[in-house]
Amino acid sequence: xxxxxGFQVIWDNMAHFLVGRYPSGPIGGxxxxxxxxVVSCALSIVIGIFxxxxxxxxxxxxxxxxxxxxxxxxxxxxxxxxxxxxxxxxAFMGMVVPESWTVIAALxxxxxxxxxxxxxxxxxGIPRGQTEAGLSTGLSRNRVMVFIVLPQAVRNMIPSFxxxxxxxxxxxxxxxxxxxxxxxxxxxxxxxxTMVYPAQxxxxxAIIYFILCFMLTSYSRYLEQKLAYRKAI
Amino acid sequence: MFQYQFDWSVVLTGQYAQWLVDGIRVTIQLSMASIALSxxxxxxxxxxxMSQVAPIRGVAHGYLEFIRNTPLLVQFFFWYFGSYQILPQAVxxxxxxxxxxxxxxxxxxxxxxxxxxxxxxxxxxRSIPKEQMEAARSSGFSYIRSMQYIILPQAVRLTIPPLxxxFLNLTKNSxxxxxxxxxxxxxxxxxxxxxxxxxxxxxxxxxxxxxxxxxxxxxxVTLYDRKVLSPTGMK
Numbered sequence: 001x002x003x004x005x006g007f008q009v010i011w012d013n014m015a016h017f018l019v020g021r022y023p024s025g026p027i028g029g030x031x032x033x034x035x036x037x038v039v040s041c042a043l044s045i046v047i048g049i050f051x052x053x054x055x056x057x058x059x060x061x062x063x064x065x066x067x068x069x070x071x072x073x074x075x076x077x078x079x080x081x082x083x084x085x086x087x088x089x090x091a092f093m094g095m096v097v098p099e100s101w102t103v104i105a106a107l108x109x110x111x112x113x114x115x116x117x118x119x120x121x122x123x124x125g126i127p128r129g130q131t132e133a134g135l136s137t138g139l140s141r142n143r144v145m146v147f148i149v150l151p152q153a154v155r156n157m158i159p160s161f162x163x164x165x166x167x168x169x170x171x172x173x174x175x176x177x178x179x180x181x182x183x184x185x186x187x188x189x190x191x192x193x194t195m196v197y198p199a200q201x202x203x204x205x206a207i208i209y210f211i212l213c214f215m216l217t218s219y220s221r222y223l224e225q226k227l228a229y230r231k232a233i
Numbered sequence: 234m235f236q237y238q239f240d241w242s243v244v245l246t247g248q249y250a251q252w253l254v255d256g257i258r259v260t261i262q263l264s265m266a267s268i269a270l271s272x273x274x275x276x277x278x279x280x281x282x283m284s285q286v287a288p289i290r291g292v293a294h295g296y297l298e299f300i301r302n303t304p305l306l307v308q309f310f311f312w313y314f315g316s317y318q319i320l321p322q323a324v325x326x327x328x329x330x331x332x333x334x335x336x337x338x339x340x341x342x343x344x345x346x347x348x349x350x351x352x353x354x355x356x357x358x359r360s361i362p363k364e365q366m367e368a369a370r371s372s373g374f375s376y377i378r379s380m381q382y383i384i385l386p387q388a389v390r391l392t393i394p395p396l397x398x399x400f401l402n403l404t405k406n407s408x409x410x411x412x413x414x415x416x417x418x419x420x421x422x423x424x425x426x427x428x429x430x431x432x433x434x435x436x437x438x439x440x441x442x443x444x445x446x447x448x449x450x451x452x453x454v455t456l457y458d459r460k461v462l463s464p465t466g467m468k
Contacts, residue, residue: 206304
């Protein structure tokens with residue numbers, strides 16, 4: 001056990017870190033972390049675009065209530081949103097909700113609020129001339145938004161979406177609090193079992209998170225550069 | 234929807250209200266300590282990041298990337314569980330004699346937030362056109378004096394809004410300290426919930442407190458943008 005300053009512990013538990021108790025039990029570890037992040041990201045992009053469109057509506061009776069809700073969600077810690085879902089979802093659904101879906105719901109609601117701001121800024125960043133040209137060719141306001149403004153705006157938003165995915169991967173670690181066996185939770189289990197090498201274990205999973213997030217961050221920077229280049233020509 | 238009798242007296246009076254008030258106090262203490270330290274550390278990292286010496290710049294850059302791309306919760310656990318392996322024995326003894334959980338939370342929050350603050354400070358300084366520096370130098374100011382009188386006064390004004398929103402994030406992130414047993418607001422709300430089964434009331438109270446802090450601070454930043462930054466034409 002004493003070899004390699006305790007890194008033997010990590011090697012012994014490698015399968016546990018990567019896939020949890022799969023195939024003899026439910027999937028967990030890094031695989032579950034990625035699953036939670038990807039599902040929440042996909043859902044919150046869809047909801048974020050919808051809410052973002054509501055935010056740029058011309059009708060104040062729509063934009064004001066939506067903005068109030070969005071700012072309230074942005075104003076509370078994610079941990080609070082997770083607790084709320086933990087209590088509210090079973091009450092609303094009238095049945096037991098698996099913890100992983102509690103977390104996905106919380107992450108989706110929380111991230112959608114941030115996504116909607118990205119979408120709003122993206123739409124406002126498209127020159128007014130595009131809307132005016134669309135309207136003057138006889139398209140309705142909704143069609144101008146869906147077929148002319150939104151496709152251009154979404155292309156500009158992709159780097160920000162990737163950044164949100166990075167935040168989501170980091171935020172999935174909070175699933176630990178309701179007992180979902182993702183990477184951080186697995187690490188605490190291994191730590192409780194072995195007791196002697198906490199620094200090595202947590203440094204190791206920090207490095208896993210880092211590799212995953214850094215790749216995505218670099219990709220988003222590359223996309224941003226490409227976008228800036230295209231705008232320049 | 235569902236049959237639930239609300240009983241607000243639980244969280245508004247007596248022992249449980251006192252718990253929540255204690256929680257607010259600890260949240261504020263934790264945030265204030267971390268804000269002061271992370272600002273100092275962020276300033277140091279930002280200066281290192283802009284250094285002329287490549288290795289210093291490299292170390293700062295590596296630090297920033299690693300901290301920013303790692304979950305805060307993992308950093309909490311690293312400092313909380315791993316400190317006896319990392320920190321010197323004397324420091325650990327000193328911390329254990331006092332409030333070890335609180336110290337670990339301050340360390341984790343400081344290190345995490347300083348990485349974000351350093352980038353905000355750096356982009357604030359970089360957003361000042363370099364002609365300003367050239368003009369200052371050519372009218373006879375030294376490098377230090379140009380920084381002091383020309384660049385920093387402008388940069389600080391631009392950096393205040395992002396800095397304050399980082400401090401707000403820090404305050405919200407301090408809720409993670411409950412995972413290592415710091416009795417801050419979220420921790421106390423959960424305590425009240427498990428003692429009384431009044432989860433809705435306890436979490437509503439805690440949510441409202443967080444919301445109040447956030448909305449007041451966001452409002453002040455918006456006001457600052459409008460009254461101070463816009464008239465100068467900097468934004």
